[in-house]
Amino acid sequence: MIKPKKPHKPRSSARRGSTQRRTEPESRHGIAGSLNLLREYGTSERIFSGGQDLFSPGTATNAVYILLDGWVFLYGILEDGRRQIVHFAMAGAVLGFSQVEGAITTFGAQALVEVTVCVIPHQALDKLSREHPEVGLQLARLLSADLGLAFEHLTSVGRQSARARVARLLLELFMRYWSVWSGNGIETMQLPLTQEHIADATGLTSVHVNRVLRRLKQDGVVEFHYRRLLILNPDKLSNVAGVDPQQAKLWLRRRPFD
């Protein structure tokens, strides 16, 4: 209970994210259309390296970030230092939007690999949405999708077994990643997580996640090794995850900007 966790600092991000990035033309992101628009509003691009916080819990938000490339996770921290990962964001995500400019966030955002973001000052967002009315509703759709994911995540953490939680998380990440980066039938992907990330996302300990992953591999369901995820048996996976395969497909087309 009182085991403060040292700030998550990866050894170094040398080879990180070197694979499968920018394999698709930017125009595939849908958001790209809005991008040219954005440049007129005093926005800028910025790069964060893996392990770096885009913003931290308890600080004021001063800008909105659009994630152009790479992986980011959102997390909450308890007083004793324990961490809960609440969301994994990939290209196209909007991060740091809040109701009021300068509001204090209760959660943080950290880059898993080197990421590129588009920084939009809060004021620019106001102006943008005034002059382009469709932006507000688009933003609402995006947030609604994230809210749905959060609800499903919460349901999993609150009511499923360790095995099911891990399986569900891996399945979700696989489906979402697949829809962003490709469309072909590969069942393997680069997943820049440690077992501790999986533990923090599922509400388990990394020790127990290790045992669960071991068994999942043994049972021929999935294999996760060296930041590489391999789906051994999709049907079995969605079965273990407690997710209807039909419903899993809903994770595919959740990018409102398209």
Added chain:
Amino acid sequence: MIKPKKPHKPRSSARRGSTQRRTEPESRHGIAGSLNLLREYGTSERIFSGGQDLFSPGTATNAVYILLDGWVFLYGILEDGRRQIVHFAMAGAVLGFSQVEGAITTFGAQALVEVTVCVIPHQALDKLSREHPEVGLQLARLLSADLGLAFEHLTSVGRQSARARVARLLLELFMRYWSVWSGNGIETMQLPLTQEHIADATGLTSVHVNRVLRRLKQDGVVEFHYRRLLILNPDKLSNVAGVDPQQAKLWLRRRPFD
């Protein structure tokens, strides 16, 4: 694991929700300003009785609801019938918004007491947001607030002890209710939940929630009896809940429509 839960049907809603409703003029809700606006867009009011679903998991969403009065909870269901409550909504909440018209929801919404909602067909929402550009951004702010709550809820369920989870939930509901319905110093409120609802929201069993509540009362923290919540010691409560009292106040002013 295989214990199907019968649909939650309260014994009867005779005396339900008879207290402390409509104690404030509607204009307090901020949303009221938008209400007159809404009437021009083919919307209608509707009443659901306690225990009734506004919409159910796995069904298509055909309208957006604005909750005018009463309590509603959002929930997810696992195949084995177990339920996770992901959110409690009170007056001013927007329910059932989704990215695409007719999309299948993975979660449901159920009235805890008799509730009044304003029904907005999806198409009307489109028209509304086209003609009143500020609506989109306002909706985004509202969803952003809910997303923040969902993240905090998830962090609690994933990482806190049973005692802390229950305390945090009760504290959250108290603060949010307080900000909607009044501003004075009463530390008691009508909370139309059963212990099973608390269990489903915190990811515990009702048996264990019972024990936790008993101890919280014993320790002079809070008392929850006969759908009435009594805060015995606010400082102790936020301490047990693992919530910084300063931060708890953020739950007070989270109604973007004001």
Added chain:
DNA sequence: CGTTAAGTTGATCCTGCTCAAGGTCGGTGG
């Protein structure tokens, strides 16, 4: 090669679950 983050494995413990049996309250019908 030494260092460090991350993964692996075993032993033990404990929080919260399961199963089971009452108890309470309000509503309903004889």
Added chain:
DNA sequence: CCACCGACCTTGAGCAGGATCAACTTAACG
């Protein structure tokens, strides 16, 4: 009026899924 019924709450005994603690191994980087 009273007996019964259904939803909900209470309490106890025993169990188990995952946590905790503690080594040790592996892989990558400098």
